[in-house]
Amino acid sequence: MARPGARLAAMPRAGTESWSERAQRVLAESHRHSGGARRAVVELLDSQSCALSALEIEDALRTGRRRVARASIYRILDELERLELVQKVEVGQAMARYEPLRGENGHHHHLVCDSCGAVMPFTDPELERAIKKTSRRVPIDVAVHEIVLHGACADCRQ
Amino acid sequence: MARPGARLAAMPRAGTESWSERAQRVLAESHRHSGGARRAVVELLDSQSCALSALEIEDALRTGRRRVARASIYRILDELERLELVQKVEVGQAMARYEPLRGENGHHHHLVCDSCGAVMPFTDPELERAIKKTSRRVPIDVAVHEIVLHGACADCRQ
DNA sequence: GGCAAGAATAGGACTAAGTCTCATTTCTGG
């Protein structure tokens, strides 16, 4: 598993960098060494369209790419959050979830069915405009916002 | 500790009922007996302007009105949530918080300072209109919505 | 008021998400 030349491509063309690539780059810029655990977590996260919990990540990696210890997963997720590469999403299930921050494009929020636990993403440009306006008015420097709509999904409300 | 006549006042004048009174009434309507633990939790919640965690409630009651067991507190909070008398608020501190649902008036959302952990309430009618509109468009029956703005507060950003 | 039935609560063991510490492994510059 040599990965020759993996650290080339020093000047990514603007706009063509995937989230995984950007995350790897930002991590490399703020760390001396770069190991396989971080890469595995980043690649797994990038392959998902919505949020994963730490234990789901542990599970997916155990039976996939490369086993990564639980402590490492939490450490890496904290680091990614600190670097604003992932967002911690709390949807009221006594367990945090994490998902890539892909900038304007992938930005979305979550619907949660309180009876079956399903989590679905949704987007709404108008709501985004409203919340951006709110963020300017408020007595903190807003870095990220989180919106969760709770209710009953189609299957559960019958 | 006799509390004579505490259950009179069967017909509250509309609009003058406090949250605590309403909660007691709704609880009474859906339970055969009414005990002191529920009353203590409801009165404590009503005396707060923002959300408390279950353990903060346990603490406050231990050194105050009446000791209430942890299991009872969680049971009572679940019940209050089911009856839509309180809202569970997750602000990303690995611990749920609960606060009274006082209807349109007390409705608010939260700012969280990620560096010192401070939690502050805020309101925004325009944002409420936007989120109400969103809620109609979305593939679940929305019962409650939650908005959390994360960032750095005045003290921490210096 | 006293009593019986069952509801509410206390107490404490238990579960599981998340943290911490330290030994081991891996990476990197020389």
Next chain:
DNA sequence: CCAGAAATGAGACTTAGTCCTATTCTTGCC
């Protein structure tokens, strides 16, 4: 290849939250 430092693994530990059972309290009835 080597030394030093960084990253990771392993598992004990902490703590929010759950679950079960015994006890206490509430209520309707006498």
